[in-house]
Structure formats: structure tokens, C-alpha cells
Amino acid sequence: MTAPEIQKPLLDVRGLTIEIETRRGPAIIVDGINLTVGKGETVGVVGESGCGKSLTMLSLVRLLPNKIKVKGGTAEFAGRDLLKMSKSELRQVRGGKIGFVFQDPMTSLNPVMRIGDQLCEPLIYHRNMSKADAGKRAIELLRLVGIPGPEQRITAYPHELSGGMRQRVMIAMGLACDPELLIADEPTTALDVTIQAQIVDLVKDLRKKLNMSVVWITHDLALIAGLVDRVAVLYAGTVVEDAPVGELFARPTHPYTRGLLASIPKLSDERASRLSSIGGTPPEPGRRPKGCPFAPRCALAESICHERVPVLEPVAGHSGHRVACFVAQRQLKEAA
Amino acid sequence: MAAEPLIKVENLVKHFVVRLGAFGERGATVYAVDDVNFDIFAGETLSLVGESGCGKSTTGFTLLNLQKATSGKVIFQGENIVSLNEKRMRPYRRELQIVFQDPYSTLNPRMTIGEVVGEPILFHKLATKAELPEKVTRLLADVGLPARFASRYPHELSGGQRQRVAIARALACQPKFIVCDEAISALDVSVQAQIINLLLDLQEKYGLTYLFIAHDLAVVRHISDRVGVMYLGRLAELATREQLFSNPLHPYTRALLSAVPEADPELEKTRQRQILVGDVPSPLAPPAGCRFHTRCPIAMDKCRAVVPEWREVETGHHVACHAVEMETAG
Ligand SMILES: Nc1ncnc2c1ncn2[C@@H]1O[C@H](COP(=O)(O)OP(=O)(O)OP(=O)(O)O)[C@@H](O)[C@H]1O
Ligand SMILES: Nc1ncnc2c1ncn2[C@@H]1O[C@H](COP(=O)(O)OP(=O)(O)O)[C@@H](O)[C@H]1O
Ligand code: SF4
Ligand code: SF4
Ligand SMILES: [Mg+2]
Ligand SMILES: [Mg+2]
Numbered sequence: 001m002t003a004p005e006i007q008k009p010l011l012d013v014r015g016l017t018i019e020i021e022t023r024r025g026p027a028i029i030v031d032g033i034n035l036t037v038g039k040g041e042t043v044g045v046v047g048e049s050g051c052g053k054s055l056t057m058l059s060l061v062r063l064l065p066n067k068i069k070v071k072g073g074t075a076e077f078a079g080r081d082l083l084k085m086s087k088s089e090l091r092q093v094r095g096g097k098i099g100f101v102f103q104d105p106m107t108s109l110n111p112v113m114r115i116g117d118q119l120c121e122p123l124i125y126h127r128n129m130s131k132a133d134a135g136k137r138a139i140e141l142l143r144l145v146g147i148p149g150p151e152q153r154i155t156a157y158p159h160e161l162s163g164g165m166r167q168r169v170m171i172a173m174g175l176a177c178d179p180e181l182l183i184a185d186e187p188t189t190a191l192d193v194t195i196q197a198q199i200v201d202l203v204k205d206l207r208k209k210l211n212m213s214v215v216w217i218t219h220d221l222a223l224i225a226g227l228v229d230r231v232a233v234l235y236a237g238t239v240v241e242d243a244p245v246g247e248l249f250a251r252p253t254h255p256y257t258r259g260l261l262a263s264i265p266k267l268s269d270e271r272a273s274r275l276s277s278i279g280g281t282p283p284e285p286g287r288r289p290k291g292c293p294f295a296p297r298c299a300l301a302e303s304i305c306h307e308r309v310p311v312l313e314p315v316a317g318h319s320g321h322r323v324a325c326f327v328a329q330r331q332l333k334e335a336a
Numbered sequence: 337m338a339a340e341p342l343i344k345v346e347n348l349v350k351h352f353v354v355r356l357g358a359f360g361e362r363g364a365t366v367y368a369v370d371d372v373n374f375d376i377f378a379g380e381t382l383s384l385v386g387e388s389g390c391g392k393s394t395t396g397f398t399l400l401n402l403q404k405a406t407s408g409k410v411i412f413q414g415e416n417i418v419s420l421n422e423k424r425m426r427p428y429r430r431e432l433q434i435v436f437q438d439p440y441s442t443l444n445p446r447m448t449i450g451e452v453v454g455e456p457i458l459f460h461k462l463a464t465k466a467e468l469p470e471k472v473t474r475l476l477a478d479v480g481l482p483a484r485f486a487s488r489y490p491h492e493l494s495g496g497q498r499q500r501v502a503i504a505r506a507l508a509c510q511p512k513f514i515v516c517d518e519a520i521s522a523l524d525v526s527v528q529a530q531i532i533n534l535l536l537d538l539q540e541k542y543g544l545t546y547l548f549i550a551h552d553l554a555v556v557r558h559i560s561d562r563v564g565v566m567y568l569g570r571l572a573e574l575a576t577r578e579q580l581f582s583n584p585l586h587p588y589t590r591a592l593l594s595a596v597p598e599a600d601p602e603l604e605k606t607r608q609r610q611i612l613v614g615d616v617p618s619p620l621a622p623p624a625g626c627r628f629h630t631r632c633p634i635a636m637d638k639c640r641a642v643v644p645e646w647r648e649v650e651t652g653h654h655v656a657c658h659a660v661e662m663e664t665a666g
Contacts, residue, residue, distance in 0.1 A: 226604025277529035
């Protein structure tokens with residue numbers, strides 16, 4: 001893995017806040033997220049479902065659903081704020097410099113359009129390619145993502161492909177314009193382990209070839225262990241821990257991260273031993289507790305946790321590792 | 337495990353006849369389950385794994401006689417249950433239950449949780465109307481839900497809570513055997529761990545037997561006594577948890593295992609994966625001979641022509657592969 005250029009991140013999200021309109025008034029779902037992605041760096045974003053992973057990424061290309069709006073923050077991509085760009089500028093970026101892969105291919109592939117035509121569209125639009133050149137490039141892309149017989153496949157409709165192949169077509173679309181940044185939202189969650197392994201290897205391979213930055217969103221910590229350089233752990237719309245991948249697995253510090261890691265069955269487990277689990281579920285929008293969002297489920301919670309919100313602070317002595325937890329920070333100081 | 341099995345599955349076959357073409361003018365056969373043999377022992381967790389479409393769910397449904405078997409037998413309490421009509425099946429229904437991946441689609445949205453859980457109790461006449469509330473409360477407690485949930489509706493529950501309700505409903509008629517078809521696959525890891533613990537607790541408490549269908553091999557490795565690997569409608573390998581994970585014999589099992597990610601960045605960086613190329617072939621036209629030969633890295637001529645025999649190569653370790661046959665014959 002090449003060392004990422006830390007100095008000037010390709011994507012720099014600061015204080016991103018997203019609100020949803022509910023019957024009881026506006027409620028915050030994403031609460032001041034900070035996230036950076038360096039050039040050539042692969043960042044994993046993990047967290048349970050509903051913690052705001054998808055909305056964070058959708059907001060960057062301004063594809064948020066109705067009733068959900070960005071309330072604050074900036075998201076600089078190559079020095080320009082995505083959240084303030086004009087519509088036409090944005091169209092240049094979306095599907096061009098930033099490629100997207102969504103969780104459910106059936107919602108983002110057009111069911112009545114041949115996959116070749118769907119692949120050609122952004123090439124003609126963003127790259128001003130001729131139809132013939134775009135067609136050639138589409139075949140090349142399908143070959144790149146490991147679809148056998150791409151010359152025949154470009155005339156297929158999405159429903160004629162298996163789930164794994166559709167997902168690969170989605171990745172081909174995300175990669176169509178040689179993006180500088182690929183954002184993949186649970187791209188393998190619905191797939192078999194065998195296909196998942198193929199796709200993970202494919203992305204690893206491509207990012208090296210194309211020197212691309214990647215944001216990989218998932219709830220599966222095991223999956224990203226061998227894939228990413230850095231991990232941001234999301235809980236209830238905030239980043240609670242952020243660290244290089246080896247560091248995160250070696251020294252998980254936030255109680256939520258520890259809970260997530262402990263609940264994954266390991267090779268070394270005794271058969272049928274009890275797994276440790278985090279009781280309860282994340283708060284619903286509009287029902288976020290006043291202090292630390294994790295406090296209602298946290299075994300270590302103290303009175304301060306119910307009063308004040310912890311902020312991300314460096315873990316002393318471990319560069320690049322940050323955690324938002326009163327008790328963890330205090331324990332680290334006591335240990336030092 | 338020399339004891340008489342709780343359930344004996346013998347040469348079980350399930351084919352679906354489908355219509356193809358714009359006007360359904362052509363008939364075709366889906367070879368969903370083909371000549372599957374295995375025993376299920378009382379109190380064990382037997383898992384079925386394999387890629388999507390390889391026939392795991394169909395095996396589960398057919399075994400419970402929820403879908404009519406094309407041929408073969410499933411022996412439970414001395415009776416071949418797959419030959420029974422719904423009326424004669426009824427006494428066995430109570431003892432043989434199933435829990436699905438998405439309980440939302442199987443729980444009636446207009447029934448309260450209390451009604452959902454109480455319905456099978458009344459249906460099988462296991463309690464009177466007056467005794468019902470207490471029974472429901474006890475069942476909800478068994479699955480870790482407070483009694484007040486009885487008056488709620490399915491849409492008011494989280495995914496994990498709905499799965500608990502589905503389990504309570506399956507438990508309601510004191511079954512011996514439960515098929516868990518991807519029962520935890522749609523849940524977050526943390527909730528998954530809760531439900532796994534619940535299933536293990538209930539198994540201990542009531543001596544339940546599980547057929548656990550799943551695609552997450554880390555979970556399967558955690559909870560199973562024995563594991564069966566299916567490929568395109570056939571069993572490729574069946575062995576104890578230890579045998580299968582430390583000494584996988586079938587090339588398909590090996591490929592499956594090597595695709596499972598471990599939560600360990602160091603291990604992941606150095607590990608050699610054996611990536612399977614391509615997708616599972618269509619079950620409408622499964623390959624001749626060994627069905628895995630189109631993706632098998634060590635396929636031989638024989639594999640393309642002859643179906644490998646289902647053999648026990650070591651006590652409790654069954655496999656169907658010509659290469660293994662040659663090795664172990666030598
Ligand atoms: N009612 C049906 N009519 C026609 N074909 C069917 C029917 N039900 C299942 N099949 C086919 O039978 C094969 C086995 O399906 P099954 O649902 O048992 O797979 P599975 O192993 O449970 O897969 P998954 O992991 O996706 O749940 C598949 O090819 C499927 O498309
Ligand atoms: N279209 C929508 N309408 C209303 N609420 C939504 C919508 N999409 C997401 N939400 C809510 O916003 C929160 C974050 O959602 P999301 O970003 O999709 O989570 P994740 O991707 O981490 O699973 C959740 O509480 C979810 O229920
Ligand atoms: S701040 Fe308090 S409640 Fe929040 S994670 Fe840390 S110990 Fe738990
Ligand atoms: S029988 Fe042949 S093709 Fe099938 S798994 Fe064994 S070696 Fe591979
Ligand atoms: Mg999502
Ligand atoms: Mg299934």
C-alpha cells in the first residue's frame with residue numbers, strides 16, 4: 001500500500017450536519033461529521049444501519065431525498081466546496097471525478113436500458129466521446145470488472161444478469177470516467193462471500209492501477225480489515241473513532257468500536273460460546289440523547305456522559321488515532 | 337452420534353417446472369435440489385451453506401413439506417412426512433417450525449405481537465383463551481422482550497425485535513426442530529450477536545434441533561455442530577465443524593472458506609485467497625458430471641462426465657469429489 005499524502009486531502013468534510021423534517025419538527029441525523037480522504041487513500045466508514053452512512057455520502061453529491069437537508073458544514077473536493085457548487089458544476093463532478101457505487105444495483109441501474117448504453121451515457125456526457133469510442137470503452141470496462149464475454153453482454157438488460165454481475169456493472173459505471181474518488185456504499189452487502197471476495201480484490205487492484213481514492217461504506221468490520229488504510233467509525237451521525245486500520249484493530253478505544261469488534265465471531269472461538277453483544281439499538285432521529293449519543297447503551301457511561309457531548313480528540317502517542325469518549329480519554333491519560 | 341437421527345433425509349429431490357419465453361411457450365426444469373442425503377441428530381445445529389441459488393432454502397422447505405418433494409423421503413418419527421397431505425401433516429407441523437430472514441414480510445402487519453405469538457397456540461389447541469396471555473408473556477420473556485410488547489404492531493419494532501417475535505412464534509407450539517433460513521442475515525453485527533446468543537440459549541433450555549441456513553461462514557463456524565456445503569442442488573461436503581473448517585476436502589468448500597474475511601488486518605494482508613471465478617451456472621442446465629467442474633481449479637476429464645459419488649471418507653466426513661476419491665483410495 002502506498003503511503004497516502006496526508007498534507008492535502010482530496011476530500012475534506014468538516015462539520016457536516018444533516019437534518020430531517022419529522023412530524024415533531026426538524027431532527028438532526030448527521031451531527032457535525034469530519035472526514036478526510038487523502039489522494040490514493042482508502043477509507044472505510046463503518047457503523048450499524050441507520051447511523052447515517054448513506055446520507056453522509058449522498059449529501060456530498062447533493063442526492064439527498066426530499067425532507068432531508070444539509071444544515072451546515074463544508075465538503076471540499078480538490079479544493080472546491082461540493083455543497084456550494086452550482087448545479088452544472090456538480091454535474092461535471094458527479095459520475096465524472098467522483099464515481100458512485102450504490103448498495104442496491106436495481107435502484108440505480110435503469111431496468112429498461114441495455115447495460116452497454118448505460119455505461120456509454122456518462123462517457124459521452126463527461127468525456128465527450130463519440131458513440132463508437134464510448135462503446136469500445138464500455139466493453140473495456142466490463143472486461144476490467146471481470147465480466148466474461150463483454151462484447152455480448154453489453155446488449156443485456158440488468159435483469160438478465162446475476163446479482164454479482166449486476167454489482168460488477170455498477171462498479172464499472174462508477175469507474176467509467178476514471179474518477180479520482182470512488183464512493184462505494186455497501187457494494188457487496190447483498191452478495192455471496194465468493195462474489196464479495198472477487199469485488200474486494202477487484203477494487204484493490206483498480207485503485208493501485210488508477211491511483212484512485214476510495215471511500216468504502218459498510219457495517220462489516222471483517223470485510224474492510226484487508227481493504228482499507230483507515231477507518232472512521234460512525235455512531236448516530238457522528239464519528240466516534242478514527243484510526244489507521246491496523247491501529248483500530250489492535251487498539252480499539254471507543255466502547256462502541258470495541259463492542260462491534262467483540263460481536264464478530266472469530267476463528268478462535270469455542271463452538272457455541274456466547275458472543276458479546278451491544279444491548280439496545282441506536283437512537284432514532286429526533287430521539288438523540290442529550291450527552292454522548294452512545295451513553296444509553298454504554299457500559300462505561302458516567303454522569304458526565306449524560307450531560308456533555310464528547311468530541312474527537314487524538315489518542316496520545318498513536319498518530320492518526322482519534323476517539324470521542326470521556327472515559328477512554330481519561331483512562332489513556334491515567335495510563336500515561 | 338450413533339443415536340437414531342431425529343430426521344432422516346433420503347435421496348431428496350425437488351425440481352421446479354417453469355415456463356420460459358414471452359408466452360410461456362417453452363417448459364424447463366430447475367434442478368433446485370438433487371438427490372440429497374443427510375441425517376439430523378436431536379439437539380444439534382446442522383448448517384447448510386453455499387452460494388445464492390444453490391438450493392439451501394428449497395431443501396429446508398421441502399424437508400418441512402412446505403413444498404412438495406419431487407421424490408425422496410424425509411423420515412420423522414417413523415413417518416415419511418413428505419408423502420403426507422396437509423391434513424395428515426398437521427400433527428407434525430407443530431413440532432417442525434421455520435424462521436425466515438425477513439420477519440417483516442411474514443408477520444401479519446395488522447396483528448399485534450400478542451396475537452402473532454398466540455395464534456399458533458390457539459390453532460394447535462395448546463392453551464385456552466384464558467391461559468393465553470400468560471403463555472404469550474412467557475414466550476416473549478423467553479426471547480427477551482418485555483410483556484408490554486404484546487400490544488404493539490410489527491412496524492413499531494426494530495429488525496432485531498421483529499426477529500425475536502418470529503422466534504417466539506416458532507417456539508409457541510413447543511417444537512423439536514426449527515429451520516432458521518437466513519434468520520440473522522439481515523441484521524447488524526451487534527444485533528446478530530444478540531440473536532445468536534438467544535438461539536443458543538433456547539437450544540440449551542428446550543433441547544432444540546436447528547437446521548441453520550446461512551451464508552455467513554464466520555457465524556456458521558461459531559454455532560454449528562456439523563456443516564453441509566451445497567452446490568447447485570447437491571451436497572458437496574458434510575462434516576463436523578472441526579473437520580470442515582480445519583480439513584476441508586472438496587475444492588468448492590476450500591474456495592468458499594478462503595473467501596471469508598477475518599477481522600484481522602495483518603492476516604488479511606498476507607493471506608492467499610483462492611478466488612472462485614465466475615458465477616454459479618444456471619440450475620436450468622446444470623453442468624454434466626460434477627456440477628462444480630466449470631469452476632473447479634483441479635477438474636479432470638472424468639469430472640465432466642461422471643457424477644462423483646457421495647462417500648464417507650472418514651467417520652462423519654462425507655464428500656462428493658473424484659479427486660478426493662483418488663487420494664483416499666490410494
Ligand atoms: N418456486 C420456484 N419456482 C422455480 N424455481 C425456483 C422456485 N424456488 C426456487 N427456485 C430455484 O431453485 C434454486 C434453489 O433456490 P433456493 O431458494 O433453494 O436457493 P438458496 O440456496 O436458498 O439461495 P439463497 O442463498 O439466495 O437464499 C434456484 O435456482 C431458484 O431460482
Ligand atoms: N428517505 C428517508 N426518509 C426518512 N428518513 C430517512 C431516509 N433515509 C434515511 N433516513 C433515516 O436517516 C438515518 C440515517 O440513514 P442512512 O444514512 O441511510 O443510514 P445508514 O446508511 O448508516 O444505514 C436513519 O435513521 C434513517 O431511518
Ligand atoms: S463518552 Fe461515556 S457514554 Fe460515551 S462512549 Fe464514552 S464512556 Fe460511553
Ligand atoms: S469432482 Fe472433479 S470437478 Fe468436481 S470438485 Fe472434484 S475435482 Fe473438482
Ligand atoms: Mg446505508
Ligand atoms: Mg434461500
